[in-house]
Amino acid sequence: MAKSTEPSNPEKPSQLARSPLYDLSLELKGRMVPFSGWEMAVQYAGISSEHQAVRQQAGMFDISHMGKFCLRGKQLIEKFQPLVPSDLSRLQPGQAQYTVLLNAQGGILDDIIFYCQQPDAITSEERAVIIVNAATRTADKAWIASRLELSEICFADISEDQVLIAIQGPEAANYLQPFVEDNLSPIKAFGHIETNLLGQPSFIARTGYTGEDGFEIMVDAEVGKELWQKLLAAGVVPCGLGARDTLRLEAAMALYGQDIDGNTTPFEAGLGWVVHLDTKGEFIGRDVLEQQKATGVSKRLVGLEMAGRHIARHGYPVIFESEKVGEVTSGTLSPTLNKPIALACVPAKLAKIGQQLEVEIRGKNYAATVVKKPFYRSPNRPS
Template structure:
């Protein structure tokens, strides 16, 4: 996928600005007077109308996001045996049409990226898989995977430059998408996916998302994506930017790579223990570290914080207990749905229990916060 991490070594050490990359939907965003921002080397809409309006649209009806900047890989061949070594999750449990959210791990069990593997089934004896990864780590992920996969056993195709990806999310999203798709979407379960005609053209649709709501992510050719965006817009689906995407995912306590998880955090520290299947799979990168953490426990955990009053904790703010800094906020916002400040933060395991009272330092003053169950919104 073409993004910021694809800059050459000369670019990285040059004073000449590197142009931001634009998705095929850029002009449509400009026509809708979207406010644009730089994100992982891309010029992306942060909002079209207002973050609160777009957030509320996804919670109450339907909104759509251009997520074409994300990395999109197709793997064909003897894939399962190869990718099992890259993740802590047992992908052998997947049936055709099912998917697994998981993480790529380094030898220290740090998270290289979080991603979704989609198993499409076999065709002529060849397994067919799709992987969708984060925009900021697309090149890193591709490099890591190719370094650790036997390319004599499989074919790896980077679809990122040639495909559009749209997320249609919200309680009415499926109904509004259905007239444009030549397959019954209501029968697809969460994390299910299928190949079907979208506006008469080949498409890949998955019942996945990053908002805490129902909906689909749709991968199609660029010209089809442009037509799909226009059709959904005409039917009343609200265009949404990165701002609402962030508040929605935080209410659902979904991790943002580079803030809540990174290559120094393990899935057990990040509250992603449900992705670690030590009992049902063999060797994988980082297994020994996770086995030790499972046995001895972790020193810190990612927790959800509910702020007292109208105070808002932001990324990087210190978390304090009994006058001493004990952690740091990784993500925080004022929840549009709940009307209160919410945050994620790493704290010592001893202070991670539900109901634990802590404080967050905001501009030199301490404000109360309580460890609460995640997600904040269900």
């Protein structure tokens, strides 16, 4: 769900929100930084060791800063359909869809996950949970509210009322299962359930932002604190935003505000799979996406592998035949692959696998090759 590492905004600590797990992060000597209006841990023991814990065993993240919306109402999915390019009518209760909110130009306002829940047992109203990015929560809330008939739809922002913990890695299910009433094994990727955790109501989804198997758990604050401590005692490694960023980049998962934004369409971002033109009616930005589908795009988000040990960072120019043709959106030294990788926006004609480019780093150009995404595909992901 959520995203990034070192922030650039000069927020003062007094202006920052704090997760209910903030004090527990301090006890673990987490290095706190400002991020999207929150004071969050960027790392605990170290980014590399946290990263490897998730790839090899299990790590846990406090992602309580993410926006959390609950919706209910008659024909909820039908009424939400025009807001996204994905066909939500295909979802059964207990399934979810990664999708995007678009502006009229087809640009991405935010990437979200829409969870289709079981209907209300008494009223039969349809229910859903939506998880959005922390930085766009307020804007998303206003945008969605202005486009839904709220006299017919109940729309609640529960962002500050609930803790959100992600436990990720090949052993995630084994660590989490002892605290959960229902069996986690039947839950497929992007499946979710409402069950009791530590004897209290919880929402558990088999989703994440690391490229590994794992779960995201939404619970009341006190339950979240207890779960964090029990997982820690069981041996789950606490992880910060730094490892979250390296993990998601290896999996080529876009970071909103860096890799995708309001000037990037799903087709340009390599997210064409969330656009269901053939099975949907009208939605915001449809005409632009239909045109791009028919004629192609002028730019694409590609994966780059750097030669040597030169790390391409966000904002670095991409060069072809001595001319700047694009820009790096995200880059790091991959802890798993032990080589520099990056995402970059380049002209579509230069987006083919094997294309040779250069990246300007501190005044010098270094070789880069367009490679297939993702950079790393975990063998542990559930189907």
